[in-house]
Amino acid sequence: MPKRTDTRARMLATAGDLLHRQGYTATGLNQILEESRAPKGSLYFHFPGGKEELMSLALERASESLTEMIERVLAAAPSPEHALDAITAYFAGQLESSQFTKGCPLATVALEQAATSDALHRVCSATYGRWQAAIAARLERDGHARERAESLAGFLLATIEGALLLCRAHRSTEPLLRASAELRRTLKGTP
Numbered sequence: 001m002p003k004r005t006d007t008r009a010r011m012l013a014t015a016g017d018l019l020h021r022q023g024y025t026a027t028g029l030n031q032i033l034e035e036s037r038a039p040k041g042s043l044y045f046h047f048p049g050g051k052e053e054l055m056s057l058a059l060e061r062a063s064e065s066l067t068e069m070i071e072r073v074l075a076a077a078p079s080p081e082h083a084l085d086a087i088t089a090y091f092a093g094q095l096e097s098s099q100f101t102k103g104c105p106l107a108t109v110a111l112e113q114a115a116t117s118d119a120l121h122r123v124c125s126a127t128y129g130r131w132q133a134a135i136a137a138r139l140e141r142d143g144h145a146r147e148r149a150e151s152l153a154g155f156l157l158a159t160i161e162g163a164l165l166l167c168r169a170h171r172s173t174e175p176l177l178r179a180s181a182e183l184r185r186t187l188k189g190t191p
Contacts, residue, residue: 007036007038007039007042007046008042008046010036010037010038011032011033011036011038011042011043011046011047011054011058012054012057012058012061013036013058013061014032014035014036015027015032015036015054015055015057015058016058016059016061016062016105017062018031018032018035019055019058019059019062019105019108019109020062020102020105020108021098021101021102022101022108023108023109023111023112024055024108024109024112024113024120025112025113027055029043029050029051029054032054049119052117052119052120053119055109055120056117056119056120056122056123059105059106059109059120059123059124060123060127062105063105063106063123063127066104066105067127067130067131067134069090070087070131070134071134073086073087073090074134074135074137074138075138079142080135080138080139080142080187081184081187081188083138084156084180084183084184084187085180085184087160088160088176088177088180091103091104091160091164091167091176092167092173092176092177095164095167095168095173095176096173099171100167100168100171100172101168103164103165103167103168104161104164106123106124106127106128107161107164107165109123109124110124110128128157131157132150132153132154132157133153135152135153135156135157136149136150136152136153137149139152139153152186152187155186156183159179159182159183160176160179160180160183162179163175163176163178163179163180164176
């Protein structure tokens with residue numbers, strides 16, 4: 001039994017990493033099997049729904065750890081601006097250390113598959129919803145009215161996600177750093 005769990009866990013971890021780096025379409029089942037050192041027959045044994053099941057579970061798993069980090073930062077930071085700085089630093093570090101192959105694990109998949117795959121749509125929508133709700137809750141805690149907090153949280157999330165895409169396109173963290181500076185000014189209510 002431990003071997004089964006180990007193979008399944010390796011396949012999920014490998015699929016999650018590949019999704020993060022290259023997206024759904026560019027990630028093949030043979031590549032996952034090879035990089036996870038899993039026997040070919042194990043794919044449909046562990047994931048009877050095939051690639052879509054494996055990838056949606058891997059994305060869910062990868063998203064969960066990022067969600068936990070975002071929620072921890074939002075809860076612990078002394079202000080929304082400090083939380084923004086910590087989240088920006090995390091993503092900037094990840095972009096640089098991966099030579100701009102890793103931005104947000106959801107973004108590529110959402111762009112590629114969320115409109116056509118119900119399983120991947122559910123993961124992307126639920127995760128983005130959870131991030132937006134966590135940001136809105138933090139903004140409410142700091143005095144924003146609920147409606148304003150929800151609107152501002154959506155704006156913050158969209159801006160960060162867009163900046164991450166631009167960072168990968170330009171192979172530079174500059175778009176994220178500039179977006180973060182503008183978001184800081186927005187949060188402080190300054191022009």
